[in-house]
Amino acid sequence: MKLYRILGCLTLCVVGCVLWVRALSAAEEGTIIMLYGGHSGYATRVEGKMVGIIPDYIKKITQGTDLRILWIHSGKGSVTLRSKRPNICYSGIYKSPAREKEMHFTKAIGRVAAYKLLSYPQNTALKKHTRLKEILADDVLKVAALKGASYGAYIDALYAKHSVPRVVNTPKRLANLIVNNAVDYVLMADVTAQKILADTQFVGRLEAYTHxxxxxxxxxxxxxxxxxxxxxxxxxxxxxIQKFPMIDPSKH
Structure with missing residues (x-):
């Protein structure tokens, strides 16, 4: 059984390497290698076809042009962008001063709905503050964030300033930190927060603060x-990009 598993893993590795060789060769010929990964609602492959708000947008803006897109799955998109190969791109990424030194950015293609702050219901200590930077400066309130995630330049800068710990790698585990009284609050993208709040595990145990x-x-x-x-x-x-409106935040 172990031998079969090993052979299976080797097969996947070989297939992955072949795809990357083909992808990189195509990039040198002018095709854009568009990496995807992460939230399935943004971009995923179903029965060999790319679906989601990002692929739909990319398809729309490149129709009628000589731009060719080859989609490749990558769990570490922002890391792969540091490649020495040309035309390796990732769609749906936030801009920051540090990232601008390591990669090129296009014009904005979309805007995520405002982040939601999640905490336990009736957290009066949170309600007395009107800005995130005030909450982060309140040493009584504990916060945590996702490993390796970017929350946009503004929030990332505040998180760095206050040394916010990044301790888990999924939104559900992040929400569990509140339920288990390990932290007082966390931030989540709107679409993710909605799913967490609707999860039977968290109904009535978490609240979104939008003030x-x-x-x-x-x-x-x-x-x-x-x-x-x-x-x-x-x-x-x-x-x-400039020929079309940005992606509608309500679709996230």
Whole structure:
């Protein structure tokens, strides 16, 4: 049985390597390698076809152009973008000063709905504050965040300033920290917060707080590409992007 498992893993690795070799060769010929991973509502592959709000948008803006898109799954998209190969891109990524040094960004393609702050019901200590930066400065209130996640430049900067610990890697585990009294609150993207609040495990045990002034504006996201990608290619993407409105936050 172990031998079968090992052979199965090796087969997957070989297939993955072949796909990447084909992808990188295509990139050199002018095709954009578009990485995807993470939230299935944004981009996923179903029966060989890419579906989700990001693929739908990319398909729309590239129709009628000579831009070719090859979708490749990658669990570490932002890491892979640091590749020395050109035309390796990832869609739906936040911009930050640190990332701008490591990759090229297009014009914004969408805006996520405002982040939701989740806590236990009737948290009066939270209600007395009107801004996230005030809550983070309140040493009585404990917070945690997802490992490896970006919350947008504004929130990321505040999290770095206050050394917010990143201790779990899924939203559900993050929510459980509140239920288990390990933290007082967490932040989640609107679509994720809605799913967590509707989960029978958390119904009545969590509440979304939407009164914070500095969380009422959604965060823009972009297509980012590896640094060897030419500025001419980024401009071609920008020309395609500017012909269409950004992705509607209500669809997230």
């Amino acid at each position: 914070l002034e500095d969380l009422n504006v959604g965060t823009e996201y972009y297509i980012a590409c590896s640094l060897p990608t030419t500025l001419k290619m980024i401009e071609r993407l920008n020309q395609a």
